[in-house]
Amino acid sequence: MRLEFHGAIQTVTGSAYVLQIGAERFLFDCGMYQGASWLEKRNFLPFYFDPRQIKDVIVTHAHIDHIGLLPKLVREGFAGKIHATSATVDLARILLLDAAHIAEADTERRNRKFGRAGRPQEQPLYTAADAEKALEHLVAHRYHEEVPIGDGLRVVFRDAGHILGSAFIQATATENGNTRRILFSGDIGNRDQAIIKDPEAPEPADVLLIESTYGDRLHKPRPDTMKELHDILAQAYRDGGNVVIPAFAVGRTQEILYRLRELADEGRLPAFRVFVDSPLAISATRIVQDNPDCYDDETIYEISASGRDPLAVPNLRFTRQTIESQEINNVKEPCLIISASGMCNAGRILHHLKHNLWRRENHIVFVGYQGEGTLGRLLVDGAPRVKIMGEEVAVAAHIHTIGGFSAHADRDGLLEWMQPLAAGKPRTFIVHGEEKSAAAFAGEVNRRYGIRPVLPLWHEKVLL
Numbered sequence: 001m002r003l004e005f006h007g008a009i010q011t012v013t014g015s016a017y018v019l020q021i022g023a024e025r026f027l028f029d030c031g032m033y034q035g036a037s038w039l040e041k042r043n044f045l046p047f048y049f050d051p052r053q054i055k056d057v058i059v060t061h062a063h064i065d066h067i068g069l070l071p072k073l074v075r076e077g078f079a080g081k082i083h084a085t086s087a088t089v090d091l092a093r094i095l096l097l098d099a100a101h102i103a104e105a106d107t108e109r110r111n112r113k114f115g116r117a118g119r120p121q122e123q124p125l126y127t128a129a130d131a132e133k134a135l136e137h138l139v140a141h142r143y144h145e146e147v148p149i150g151d152g153l154r155v156v157f158r159d160a161g162h163i164l165g166s167a168f169i170q171a172t173a174t175e176n177g178n179t180r181r182i183l184f185s186g187d188i189g190n191r192d193q194a195i196i197k198d199p200e201a202p203e204p205a206d207v208l209l210i211e212s213t214y215g216d217r218l219h220k221p222r223p224d225t226m227k228e229l230h231d232i233l234a235q236a237y238r239d240g241g242n243v244v245i246p247a248f249a250v251g252r253t254q255e256i257l258y259r260l261r262e263l264a265d266e267g268r269l270p271a272f273r274v275f276v277d278s279p280l281a282i283s284a285t286r287i288v289q290d291n292p293d294c295y296d297d298e299t300i301y302e303i304s305a306s307g308r309d310p311l312a313v314p315n316l317r318f319t320r321q322t323i324e325s326q327e328i329n330n331v332k333e334p335c336l337i338i339s340a341s342g343m344c345n346a347g348r349i350l351h352h353l354k355h356n357l358w359r360r361e362n363h364i365v366f367v368g369y370q371g372e373g374t375l376g377r378l379l380v381d382g383a384p385r386v387k388i389m390g391e392e393v394a395v396a397a398h399i400h401t402i403g404g405f406s407a408h409a410d411r412d413g414l415l416e417w418m419q420p421l422a423a424g425k426p427r428t429f430i431v432h433g434e435e436k437s438a439a440a441f442a443g444e445v446n447r448r449y450g451i452r453p454v455l456p457l458w459h460e461k462v463l464l
């Protein structure tokens with residue numbers, strides 16, 4: 001059998017791995033590249049494999065960098081099933097339609113420019129109709145259910161504790177009587193996140209693909225993180241400033257709401273008017289509220305003890321309509337605005353940054369991963385001026401990064417997660433990390449467990 005590394009290699013986005021067993025080929029994740037324009041251009045390249053020859057797809061979780069190219073895959077002839085957990089199926093619906101609308105709107109805007117310049121028109125990456133077709137291929141599974149896929153492959157989804165519905169996948173592949181247990185980590189969650197469970201322990205495996213997003217970093221402990229958030233909010237409120245939190249619609253938005261509600265319960269949340277200003281985040285929040293079977297014990301206890309919604313923050317408004325979003329700019333009292341996209345490469349967050357970055361009493365708080373080449377990364381790295389929707393904006397607001405609310409395990413979290421596997425010395429491939437982070441993590445894995453991991457090359461194929 002053979003494993004092929006077609007995405008999230010030496011970078012974080014674009015996850016895609018093909019496992020060939022006999023004559024059958026299976027795809028694990030089908031992610032979009034996100035971030036710098038040189039990366040996003042890859043989304044338009046032909047697939048490095050023939051979508052018509054992929055029997056089935058298995059996806060780890062509903063982040064666009066893991067599912068975002070499914071509509072393109074289906075449009076180019078993929079005819080099989082797409083297996084996922086049931087919460088992932090729910091989330092995939094809103095995310096893929098949203099991605100399609102963004103792709104169509106972007107293309108329309110570019111084509112207007114191209115038309116004026118006399119250049120040929122472009123096609124969108126995919127359309128809403130393509131996304132609808134892809135959704136028909138989704139098949140929902142429960143965690144821990146053994147799913148037979150083809151003759152030679154069985155998979156089990158286990159909770160990865162990263163976002164609602166997230167899974168790592170334990171695959172058992174058999175070819176000519178030889179069996180290999182292959183573990184796809186997907187994204188491994190940070191422990192003690194709001195609402196969702198902690199990552200489960202993996203079972204022994206012969207082959208491990210492990211992410212390394214934060215393979216070279218440690219997050220602060222949760223109490224320090226809460227204090228960090230509280231201090232920023234208190235300072236901003238004293239200054240009469242706004243707080244803008246760019247947040248991924250799925251995951252970080254709900255995490256922040258939960259933490260704000262905790263601060264409110266302790267009487268430590270200043271009286272901001274709070275807005276969740278992203279139609280996608282609003283829909284995602286509803287899906288989280290509709291999937292209580294994915295909650296951790298703490299959240300279940302919280303709900304049964306108080307009878308309340310754990311995301312019910314005082315003075316909170318969900319602004320779905322464009323007009324409501326625009327009205328936020330006219331609010332005179334201090335506002336706390338949670339908006340998407342999380343890496344500031346699209347969406348309403350751009351408007352909020354344009355209106356808030358240039359005033360020194362405001363605070364911008366980053367709580368999630370910022371990919372190379374994104375506006376979010378520029379701000380985190382201290383750019384004094386940035387360009388937003390063609391306009392130059394001075395950065396006078398305070399810029400903060402709070403790592404402790406990350407959806408990703410840090411270096412030690414990853415090492416701890418793989419610890420039950422380490423004694424079996426699996427053949428280990430480090431993926432889903434920028435080069436520096438992946439290399440540092442490989443060194444740590446070697447030091448800690450005596451395993452020599454491989455950093456695969458883009459499109460590399462290995463025999464198992």
Ligand SMILES: [Zn+2]
Nearest residue numbers: 061063162187
């Ligand atoms: Zn993810």
